[in-house]
Amino acid sequence: xxxxxxxSGPLSVPEGAIASLNCTYSDRGSQSFFWxxxxxxKSPELIMSIYSNGDKExxxxxxxxxxxxxxxxxxxxxxxxxxxxxxxxxxxxxxxxRFGAGTRLTVKP
Amino acid sequence: xxxxxxHPSWVICKSGTSVKIECRSLDFQATTMFWYRQFxxxxxxxxxxSNEGSKATYxxxxxxxxxxxxxxxxxxxxxxxxxxxxxDSSFYICSARETPGQPQHFGDGTRLxxx
Numbered sequence: 315x316x317x318x319x320x321x322s323g324p325l326s327v328p329e330g331a332i333a334s335l336n337c338t339y340s341d342r343g344s345q346s347f348f349w350x351x352x353x354x355x356k357s358p359e360l361i362m363s364i365y366s367n368g369d370k371e372x373x374x375x376x377x378x379x380x381x382x383x384x385x386x387x388x389x390x391x392x393x394x395x396x397x398x399x400x401x402x403x404x405x406x407x408x409x410x411x412r413f414g415a416g417t418r419l420t421v422k423p
Numbered sequence: 424x425x426x427x428x429x430h431p432s433w434v435i436c437k438s439g440t441s442v443k444i445e446c447r448s449l450d451f452q453a454t455t456m457f458w459y460r461q462f463x464x465x466x467x468x469x470x471x472x473s474n475e476g477s478k479a480t481y482x483x484x485x486x487x488x489x490x491x492x493x494x495x496x497x498x499x500x501x502x503x504x505x506x507x508x509x510x511d512s513s514f515y516i517c518s519a520r521e522t523p524g525q526p527q528h529f530g531d532g533t534r535l536x537x538x
Binding site: 351408413 | 429466467487514516518520523524526527528529530532533
């Protein structure tokens with residue numbers, strides 16, 4: 315079992331819709347969770363961090379964490395074509411950050 | 424804040440050449456830096472982790488004599504690809520973090536093409 319699992323996609327949503335990206339992790343002791351966005355040919359960029367159960371909102375982005383289910387998600391409201399990218403889930407254990415393989419999102423105009 | 428600068432952005436060189444890539448944390452002290460490699464349409468592959476003043480820890484399958492990593496200061500790490508060959512052509516990305524509980528911040532990456 316991979317330590318951090320994401321659906322590789324591609325996930326395609328129409329412009330203006332809500333995009334939902336999901337991630338599960340295996341290390342129950344993980345405390346910190348992050349979402350990175352990577353545009354094609356570019357390096358990853360940190361867009362959200364979440365440390366406690368529940369929702370955290372930042373503009374059009376909402377991160378959701380459920381430690382009991384070992385599940386973290388990212389919702390993008392009012393999706394724009396500029397949101398088209400690969401989204402990487404990252405989980406910080408005791409000393410190591412582990413990345414999922416990423417979900418490729420395409421927002422169609 | 425948390426800016427990581429990576430240089431150069433592009434390198435094209437002949438087979439057998441050694442190439443050095445620099446990674447600098449500009450506004451924080453990076454106790455740990457990471458080096459990744461990414462092939463087209465594939466996920467990030469961690470190559471090695473380096474702590475300032477210590478030898479780098481390499482992931483399984485990564486040749487430490489081929490990919491030399493130096494992390495001599497809290498703001499600079501270098502990756503040297505020695506005697507590069509076409510199969511070493513890839514996108515190399517560094518990242519840095521200030522403390523173990525902090526997220527990693529990535530440089531812009533270096534696209535290496537070996538002819």
